[in-house]
Amino acid sequence: MERYIFYIVAVIMIVFAIAAVNSRKMMRSVIYLLFVLMGVAGIFFLIDYNFLAAIQLTVYAGGIIVLMIFSVLLVHHIELEMAIAKTSKRILTAIASLIGIGVFLSTIYSYNFNVVENTKTTTTAEIGEKLLNYGEGGFVLPFEVISVLLLAVMIGAIVIAKGNKLTDKNEETS
């Protein structure tokens, strides 16, 4: 049964991925993309990797897509449609995409995948321990690097958003 569910989810993902790039209405593209991301979450659920599936839903569906919808709400009017690209450009993009697909497919088919007999679901506790493990195979360094990066991004966003206001106020008080 799992095989059929996989095929159904895969077809849904492919159809909506094509729809996302073909739609001329920006908001519809975003929603088609949302369905693709949900399909990815569905595949994670299918292989019993529940934690990653929930992360996929919170971060991509709940975070990135909402952010995209917000930016569309701010800049896009409901009647606007996106321009159709020039034919030469479309052909060029098609060739580039085909080359990309070729590279991926050749890599996937040349690799010999092992079939795992007994699947075991990963618990959240295991992920947490790995993330804070500084020994062999631990991920504490990338974890810390990412947190410093996120902090820098947040401070940068505040500085950009405040802009002139930040400097003006400092001059007044000093």
Place this chain on the structure above:
Amino acid sequence: MNISLGITKTIHDWLFSVMPEGLASITEMVLIAAVYLAVFAVFGLYLVLLERKVAAWFQLRMGPNRVGFKGLLQTLADALKLVSKELTGTEKADKFLYNLAPYFVIISALMALAVFPFTQEFQAFDINIGIFFLIAISSIGVIGILLGGWSSNNKFALIGAMRSGVQTISYELSIGLSLLTMVLITGSLQLSEIVEVQKNGWLIVQGHIPAIIAFMIYMIAGTAETNRAPFDMVEAESELGAGFHTEYSGMKFAYFFLAEFINMFIISAIATTVFFGAWLSPFGITESIPWLGVFWFLGKVFVIVFLMMWFRWTFPRLRIDQLLTLEWKYLLPINLVNIVVMAFIVWQNLIIQL
């Protein structure tokens, strides 16, 4: 005396005896989904009636009292009326997204219902990341509101949708963090294991002071997450018409309306499960009769639902800047400190065990 278990087990055995295994499990899933759908649709309608009765009680009125005994059939009649109503829409709306939006809201609300443990055996889907799954699902519902507001091509709806987005994204953080505080005690995200931990006392007792703070933050954030008063800038009647669902009518409006009440039930059910021991009876007085658990569960849920209705008819509406100040300047810092306090308490084993 396992009545609920008895019925489901009989049906389960019968299904697997008449069909091949794959087909039987699919049929079983469909049956469970249909039962949940029917039960909670009616349940949502009665929550609407309860809301109106509570409102009437707070305002010294009678409330609905014509249809059926003491108005008990009022909301069922309203639902029939809504089904038969014409579906209208704006001329220049994005029809596809306009029709899609209500389903986002209602489906994400119904999906969350699957994981609640009504009694020990009566739980449709015991996933090992329970609470996290609930948070993930609730973050999808807001997309429906944003879409509905944008695609109806109406200024008021758009403003309502924007406010809703800002509000939900902000308060989701508080919900997650206050639940995380409690997860520190349980050490598991799975809802059945969280209930198991609470056999030595409900978590609000076990975690004493930080747990009570976490519960208060959770209730404030939960009320905001469901877009109810005093956090109902999303559909503030006096300024925005009806907010994001201004242009919806008939059944599509009913979906939004029902989803709001089911979300209220979900917020209360999460609070019941995490803080008040789900189906466990107080001091284990009915431990020998497991099927009574569902009454305890619903009883606790209704107490919290009543609390949320009490908020609604007591507090005046906040302004949008006050709302964001409350979240980012007060609730979030308190929450972060609270997590550290809770971690210290769990580390030093200062938990109260009954």
